[in-house]
Amino acid sequence: MKKVLSLILLSSSVAWAQVKPSDDNTRSDLRYNLNESGSHYVKATFTNQAWFRFNENNPGTTVTGDPKTNTFDIGLRRTRMQLFGQITDRIFFYTQFGMNNFNKVSAFPAYNTTGTPSNRKVAAFFHDALGEYEVQRKGTNFIRFGGGLTIMNGLSRFSQPSIGSIMTLDVPVFAQATVDQTDQFSRKLAVYSRGQIGKINYRVAVADPFPLETSGSVPPAINQNAAFSQRKNHKQFDALLVYNIFDTEDNTTPGYMTGTYLGKRKVFNIEAGIITQKNATWRREATDTLYSNMNLWSVAAYLDMPLNTQTGSAVSAYMGYFGTDYGKGYLRYNGIMNPATGTAQPIAGVGGTHGNAYPMFGTGSVIYSQAGYKFKDGLLGSQGTLMPYASLQYADYERLRDGMSVYNVGVNWLIKGHTGKMSLNYENRPVYRNSSNANELEANGRRGAFTLQYQISI
Template sequence: MKKFLTLMLLGSSAVTAPVMSQDDNKRNDIRYNLNESGSHYVKFTFTNQVWLRLNDNNPGTTVLSDAESNTFDIGLRRTRMQLFGQLTDRIFFYTQFGMNNFNKVSAFPGYNTAGTPSQRKIAAFFHDAVGEYEVQRKGNSFIRFGGGLTIVSGFSRFSQPSIGTIMTMDVPVFAQATVDQTDQFSRKLTVYSRGQIGKLNYRIGIADPFPVETSGSTPAALNQNSVFAQRKHGKQFQGLFIYNIFDTEDNTTPGYMTGTYLGKRKVLNVEAGITSQKNAMWRKEAVDTLYSNMTLWSVAAYLDMPVNAEKATAVSAYLGYFGTDYGKGYLRYNGIMNPATGTTQPIAGVGGTQGNAYPMFGTGNVIYAQAGYKLKDGLLGNQGTLMPYASLQRGDYDRLQDAAHIFNLGVNWLMKGHNGKLSLNYEDRPVYRNASVANELEKNGRRGSWTLQYQISI
């Protein structure tokens, strides 16, 4: 018994002892080294994002059957745990467990569960479970093959974001194009290869999408507008290629791409990506059922670098163009952690228009840009510094008579970098209604929301 307790104490101290990690932050972390050099290790992380939000609701919004023009809600945007490690020079594993979008109505029957009785004890789930094997490494260049449940994607940088290092308060979710339709919160069962060859970073993969019937909601009825097909299931092909003009980026975990390095690296990238699936969509025309391919592609540039080394100021910016072809007439509303449960003013041909929702996904194109500036270290004394930012999203979808413009302005209080961060954000979004032209939507004003997020990440 004495031997057993001694081993437990030694193991505990090994896990929690300050060991300098090899990631970009060069910070102490919860890590157990498997060899003396620390090149073989197992690491644990935890991230929690708490939201306090005041939302100006869309017209007709109801919350638990009561009409509500404004709502204040408290929620957990993300609560995640990661366990991953380099077991040998060639073998790497990665897992992530957690939950998302948990507020007072997230388990409301008929809201997320299509009328199926549910309860507030929402089960957390595995987001990722991946194994990788490195076939070649020379300096910073490497080639790896992997497989499992993963967010590795071809569409764009923000299709696989590192949520703990986001510069804006939240990611541009439109880039997670099939989220909770034919994937598990943007993750799919995938075999892939990723690597760094000189200045070129790549990831290519073949995914087996989930049937849309397993999304937890009743699939959209077959009609004149394209929706995800329930027949002719096929594989999905992914490819993302990034050219690093200056520094290469952190490649520790599969998929997840850093939001901002806070000036720790000098990064300027250009990228191009594509996601394609044959017969992914279907629609009805007269008595015929027509299938169409889903093709999503993007080109973008990403900048993140120090401005003044002495003051530790830094700039971060992104500009991307996205072609989104889901088939004729596809349009889907989405509201992040929606605070509402229904509407008295439905819009024909789309659902879920209450609360803070807007047309987030559709056939057409999107331009997305963001920029931020990290002020000098110690701006607030020993309480950290600030990083103001802004973003613009323009969704020009076929069924919208006027493009959807979404503006975000905010500021991060970086108490301890991304490990302790308070973010205040204002979002301004469009509101739509049925247009005089059948199957089209026209603008009907704008609404806004204020959100305060407290993030703790270790």
Template sequence: MKYLLTTGMLCLPFFLFSQTAAKNVPDEIPAKSFFNKDLRINLNESGSQYFRFVFLNQTWVRLNESNPGTTVFGNPKNQTLDFGLRRTRIQMYGQVTDRVFLYMQFGMNNFNRTAAYQANAPAGITQNRKIAAFFHDAVGEYDLWRRGEQFVRIGGGLTVVNGLSRFSQPSVGSIMTTDVPVFAQATVDQIDQFDRKLSIYSRGQVGKFNYRVGVADMFPIETNGAATAGISEHSVFTSSRLAKSFQGMLIYNFWDTEDNTTPGYMTGTYLGKRRVLNLEAGVISQKNATWRKAGADTVYHDMLLWSVAAFLDKPIRESNGAALSAYFGYYGTSYGKGYLRFNGIMNPATGTGKPLAGAGGTHGNAFPMFGNGSVVYTQAGYKFRDDLLGSQGTLMPYVSWQSADYDRISGRMNVWNAGLNWLVNGHKGKWSLNYESRPYFANEAGDGPSLQKKGRKSAVVLQYQISI
């Protein structure tokens, strides 16, 4: 209760005294508000060649109910209140010649007070709170063919261009929910660099079809900065036979085409500024991606991840800006028998006194985010008219549901989120309040090989996002 009161007292001044901003308008329409102007350098007189800078910061205030046994710096904690930076990014990109596009992104993620903590650091090694920022993307593209909005490009570098789904390559500054469904970033920080891969690819818009195909040179699991999981009866990413990953995605646009400016990144919601209805299908495959022990034998498994989905984002009343956004997707996640990975976003805890057999990282806000099996994910939201709050913008409530059927979980695992966006200036200045309900698990005699759900925990997150 004291955390709730403290959080309320901290947040109230921001809601009451948030600076008034102009109503949301499309980026391409000039406006007096600074927040609707690009930070760009024109490289020719017409502005068709340019270089642009974008800054994004997402600050979190979070109250979390801890999973059983959770400790923070060695102390048991039933709940935590923490502050952090979910994402801090600088994007630099532009059309530097008629055919050449350059995109770079630099920043850091998940920075809170536990970010640099190592529970079992070697003697004499101190913790380092200066978490290094890094290049998320560094990619160049070349136009092979272009006619209006139709184009075919080839590209290469460190990139998010991906084959699985739109949420495997999300434009995080424009997502509708407070956070993305991270399970769709299927190999994040295991054999990739925060969802990015060293890839060569082609992407394009041809008629009603948008496509992307590519091959990626995956990173070895040993370089992800965490202790490598030992081989056991459950599949984990292999330490040998490292193979290339092949990926492809095909999207059919019934109505408007989507924004294809930056390499790969897909908009979360256009807030009614476009009329979009898509059918989408994607796949990622990698030979001998995981391994496990079967008696005295070592068994290798190919990884095959695929999805089919529908996406809708459209104005309901173009006269006042009211809009609807919705998504439904089915994901097949074949990593290898018994693969299961717990993950907690910007985990506010550091350890547990009640570890689960055959699972790691189960403390704090973690749940089985990735697993061998299948996932259904859906979300929906409604944006009210632009001037609902007068000069203070408008509101957009939403709900989301992730339902997973993993072979090491008894029954389906359901994670619910419900939230409210206060769009002071569209995505460029917005507050988001999110409630999450997730399951927790325990080992008990008689459970057998599957993990059993024992109850539910929740978290409340307040996010303030600003971008220019």
């Protein structure tokens, strides 16, 4: 009996482990092969990003009613599980389940200042659930069609990021243009096509945005500035073209684009993308309700390649320009995993200005850049290597008298690539107040935050 049990355990272990390096690193996959060649398979992954953060709060910040000049919080920025696989030569499925931005105040509604009970145990949900069919393949060229709940969209690389391979502490969230407004944490119900034709990678999609009223927050009252509309909703159209000058990128999972390959590939891309939606926003002018189309576009270049293939040193860089037209006067504050719940010094015309929030989204334009350098493998012996980085977001939004700049500097300790890494990051952001023009904000100092992240990704 013991021998039989041992045999069962051994065969089960072999079936699921089947250690097979992925295309982009040397970690072992949690993978079950459905055929002898391994071309048909089911794979599971897990990623957890724990944050330990000290934040200088915006003026007037309160935490559950108590004034707080600064805060220290512990949270889970992302906790995700994926299950996906190639069932036949043509059929692929992908699902992702998890939660985001979970800290001690994450279940405290932004509009609740009376202490009404809420539920902290409702954070996890399906991020993605889709099926895909490959209609053609020849070498590295392919054309696929799919549909379901997906992050596939058109604006840019960082509008659909592979979060386990981020180089900086976090992605530039402004590029996830409608996040938690008319989507589900950047995911929408959509039909799409994606493919690789020679040097060109394409993705096009038609999405059915969620009503703003289902976002979990009280929608803002219609006023002189554009906000997502509650009437006359239309479908959203997305398209992204990427020209691969050197290597093509990993195209396994729909939508998701790698942050950095850590020198495992030689990648240099030029990209252009667009998102458009009719009557996406509305505003009030005198007694009239006016609707505006949302037109977002970007052009960018991405570089990620080894400098020395013998030592493993590498460089990664990105530069992009974004045109962001949400409608006249659109401006939205957002704070990543905000450690606060309210403010005693509200700013007229905008909401959610507490904690670590800043005007992240707006009608105007944005320039975003990032760069990092990976030192040689084994710089720290058996404890891995280091990769310092820096990023800058500069925005020129209609309602900001002064341009907005947010910069981050930090270093990754790559204990085992992206599988196990720690990141220490400093972010510096602007603070605003109402100006003499009641509908315009002016700069009023800056605040910073130190964050230590520990990532486990299998």
